[in-house]
Amino acid sequence: MKSNHFYAMLSRMKYINRWGLMRNTREENLSEHSLEVAFIAHALGVINNEIFGGTINAERLAILAMYHDVTEIITGDMPTPVKYYSPVIRNAYKEVEHVAKDEILTGLPLNLRKVYEPLLLETSKEEELWAYVKAADKISAYIKCIEEINTGNLDFSKAKESTYQAILKLDLKEANYFLEEYIPAYSLTLDESKNEEEDNN
Template identity: 45%
Template sequence: MEAGDATLEESSFFALVSRMKYIERWALMRSTRPENLSEHSLEVAVIAHALATIANVRYGRSLDAGRAALMGMFHDASEIITGDMPTPVKYANGQIRDAYKDVEANAEQRLLDELPQDLAPAYRQILCPAASDAADGDEAYLRGLVKAADKLSALIKCLDETHAGNAEFRSAQATTQASVDAMAADHPEVADFVEQFLPPFGKTLDELL
């Protein structure tokens, strides 16, 4: 806007986004170290970007790795309002799953409502990709990689906990590993990440360097 234009209306969108750090994950589990939504979202963004890059470099895709990172960064933004619903509860049955999807959609819209009207469309494409774009071609594949990145981040958390001697996460690790394996069967870049980048997780800094 140019000098002399009307004063910009106050918006709470980014103040709300900053509250990701207050949303704790794994609420039903005893953790050796708590994990918040902000940490998880950054890790998902990094992994989603890596998966898209691997897909482009090794498998001839033309995916937007930057968009993958953004989608990963905001993939659980609705939890700023809803909190983290534990996976066993969220997917206990179809009725609960569908009801929670409606809750998530309403929370995403509530966040978008806090944006200025001129900025809202750009962020809708990130927060609500399923509602913004046709789910086909590269876009659908990109969404699949973000979901895989989410599962990989969860698996990394499980590995960290079991390496620390926390038996609480053994069952979650087995379930999450099975989900990642299933995704890797359809996404070679996920299989590459599991084989090449996952094994070092859990090592000490001296071992990594």
């Protein structure tokens, strides 16, 4: 019997929790994180096209973002301080990611693998698009920090600041625009959001 386990493996993303070294008031799993990154990556593409007159494929950004952490189904979520602790660890982790990618792709017939392989790890062919996915990933992490701090969890204070600086360091005008225009709303309550919406009408 064929072992077509690729899509079944994807469904396991909901069992992989993020932020393993941090105290969380609400756990975040890989599945919901990937959807949020897809929303944000798509938004960055739309901002590029509609605000800055670019021609980026926003839909492709959304798809790359959906799959950007799929290898973590096998590797688990490696905390950033550990992943970047030293070049040796980072390079070793990259090798593990490649092995995980190959293992996940074995769950597809050969004629489908070519479609999914460029989605699971960054490629030089789509280097520009992956830069936007990376920005979206960091913005998602920044939003998580905001949400945790809003509940009184100060464990995320340093992570919030370092993540913000990491986003600025990317020097991506679309990411900076998103921070300025849309991030403030993440600190509003639902009632405050409704009132602001009414004021704008």
